[in-house]
Amino acid sequence: MYKTFAAVFLGVSLAASGASAVTIGFSQVGDEGDWRPAFSKDMQEEAKKMGIDLKFADAQGKQEDQLKAVRAFIAQRVDAIVIAPVVVTGWDQVLKEAKRANIPVFLADRDVDVTDKSLYVTRISADFSLEGKLAGAWLAQASKGTCDVVELQGTVGSAPAIERKKGFEAVLSQFPGMKIVKTQSGDFTTEGGKKVMEAFIKATDNLKGICASFAHNDNMQLGAIQAMKEAGLKPGKDVLMVSVDYVPAMKAALAKGEANASVELRSAIGKYIYPVVTDYLKNPKELPKWIVIPSDLHVAAGN
Amino acid sequence: MTAPLPPSFSGRLRELTSHRATWPLLALAVILVVDGFVAPGFFTIRIVEGRLFGSLIDILYRAVPTALVALGMAVVIGTKGIDLSVGSIIAVVGATIAWRIQEGDPHFVILLTALGVGLLCGLWNGFLVAVLDIQPIIATLILMVSGRGIGLMINLIYGGTNPSFTSPLLQGLSVGSIGLVPTRLIVFAAVFVALWLLIRRTALGLFVEAVGGNAAAADLAGVRSRLIKYSAYLISGLCAGWAGVILTADTHTSDPVSVALYIELDAILAVVIGGGSLAGGRIYLGMTVLGALVIQTLTTSILMSGLPPEYNLLVKAVVVLFVLLLQSNNARNAVLALVRRRKR
Incomplete structure (x- = not known):
């Protein structure tokens, strides 16, 4: 809460100084993990580069803080509001208030569930399902369409876990020779990925007949790589390793040939978000409800 | 005086069913039998990369951190206390290890520092509970909530997020093996024996149980209950410190x-499955280890299934x-009564 107030206060003082610049209020979820702080930092740096007056509010994972921040943005009459929602529900009221004040709202990253879709202009985010599809497509070509896969799922019920699995399975369904033979949740952590892979190694007699490991994020895959090495297997050679995120430690694993491919989840996405907002402010026209930020697949040198 | 009758079969059975190890062992056996059907090769043990390898070894191997934490928890619960902060202590210990390795300290010094951090956390908890007389659940909640944040702050000292490291000593203690046996099992055995000697071969165990049973009465009897409580939290902090060393070196990040998330709940559960009472006054170290084994067997089984x-x-x-119902006299008697009525 203190942080929100501080951010709002800072925002007021900034607004007083830069009168002509476009003013955007950005309500961020919090600063958990590696990805989100990098995303916040990029939004602030990119705003500076583009001459945007950014009011940044960190909700510390609480929707009530986020609602307060958005209402503060409305009271300050910002030109546009960008929200990275903590949760999908409970947005109708505050979005109506923004609409009444004629302030367009854009969503970044996660989705919201509102009855009236006109309450926000568009959502700009990566497509988790596309990430799963890219991983699946890479695996299909690397294995020539025949592959028994073990899967390390993210936290049960989380959007990236559900969507990445869906996208991956959508590609696999096109290849009769490809199937997931074991799947378990490693909770998106290195520790979890390692434990699950240890159990898979025992359950499949040292990964006999297993051609690939697909992990919903790199941390779990890094744990799986450790488990395989401790069991005397060669990850990246005995088994194809494909995952999502492209974190620095995964870059190193790719360079060493212990992993084969990773789909990048970009954190530098300010350059995709701001142009949509500023273009809309210049020329308000109907936009598609979802603008997808492209995903890149990175492969190891030898592949 | 008549000579004591030779114990009848039903008498022996009663003796057996009333022994506290019977029901957890039975539960463990049931889970293992189910595993044998669900996962072929569950009981196979081979030698891979110069050490024992198999699901049963995995269970022992993976149970070590929970069992270590549970041992400390058993002592704290013995004083009628509770230590919710153990997972956070592990997080702080892990961050400290990664930080000191980055700074280039000698690795045995880092091991001592890590255990020292565990003790320091125990010192803090003990201060709140024994000196300030704050209720244990709240006192340890403070470190539980703040500890992971402290860990993140330590990581930020040198700008690392999920920093990874290599340390032959610490990794040797965690994932290495001596002969065929994983080192962490040896570490655990050493901690267990040391704690057992401390609790059962000195008066400390008796004092802890006296304080847990009735602190005021213990005080009147000349037991310094504050000091006893203090030492219980120190023991818990040190046990969590060891668990932190093993878990951190395991993934070397x-x-x-997320490290050891909810381990405090598994540890409390292990103590309770082992026959410990949250009302204090009892410590069963061996049974607590059995409780941790039941939990880990279950976890491994789910992953294998x-x-x-x-x-x-x-x-x-x-x-x-199911395990707790097996252990409950009331539940067992109710089932028996139901069965008898059916027969009639």
Whole structure:
């Protein structure tokens, strides 16, 4: 809460100084993990580069803080509001208030569930399902369409876990020779990925007949790589390793040939978000409800 | 005086059913038998990369951190206390290890520092509970809530997020092996024996149980209950410190947000399955280890079973309920009564 107030206060003082610049209020979820702080930092740096007056509010994972921040943005009459929602529900009221004040709202990253879709202009985010599809497509070509896969799922019920699995399975369904033979949740952590892979190694007699490991994020895959090495297997050679995120430690694993491919989840996405907002402010026209930020697949040198 | 009759069969049975190890062992056996059917080769043990390898070894291997934490928890619960901060202590220890390795300290010094951090956390908890007389659940909640944040702050000292490291000494203690045996099992055995000697071969165990049973009475009898409580939290902090060393060296990264998440709940559960009472006054170290084994066997079984992960927690809850019902005299008597009525 203190942080929100501080951010709002800072925002007021900034607004007083830069009168002509476009003013955007950005309500961020919090600063958990590696990805989100990098995303916040990029939004602030990119705003500076583009001459945007950014009011940044960190909700510390609480929707009530986020609602307060958005209402503060409305009271300050910002030109546009960008929200990275903590949760999908409970947005109708505050979005109506923004609409009444004629302030367009854009969503970044996660989705919201509102009855009236006109309450926000568009959502700009990566497509988790596309990430799963890219991983699946890479695996299909690397294995020539025949592959028994073990899967390390993210936290049960989380959007990236559900969507990445869906996208991956959508590609696999096109290849009769490809199937997931074991799947378990490693909770998106290195520790979890390692434990699950240890159990898979025992359950499949040292990964006999297993051609690939697909992990919903790199941390779990890094744990799986450790488990395989401790069991005397060669990850990246005995088994194809494909995952999502492209974190620095995964870059190193790719360079060493212990992993084969990773789909990048970009954190530098300010350059995709701001142009949509500023273009809309210049020329308000109907936009598609979802603008997808492209995903890149990175492969190891030898592949 | 008549000579004592030779114990009848039913008498022996009663003796057996009333022994506290019987029911947890039975539960463990049931889970293992189910595993034998669900996962072929569950009981196979081979030698891979110069050490023992197999699901049963995995269970022992993976149970070590929970069992270590549970041992400390058993002592704290013996004083009628509770230590919710153990997971956070592990996070702080992990961050400290990664940080000091980055700074280039000699690795045995880092091991001592890590255990020292565990003790320091125990000192803090003990101060709140024994000196300030704050209720244990709240006192340890403070470190539970703040510890992971402290871990993140330590990581930020040198700008690392999930920093990874290599340390032959620490990794040797965690994932290495001496001969065929994983080193962490030896570490655990050493901690267990040391704690057992401390609790059962000195008066400390008796004092802890006296303080847990009735602190005021113990005080009147000349036991310094504050000091006893203090030492219980120190022991718990040190045990969590060891668990932190093993877990951190296992993945050789520091991940304060998620390392050992909810381990305090598994540890408390292990103590309770082992016959400990949250009302204090008892310490069963060996039984607590058995409790930790039941929990880890269950966890490993779920991972091996091929069950969709959506059911993990549900299955765990049902089996834990089953184990606790087995241990409950009232539940067993009710079932027996029901069976007898049917027969009639």
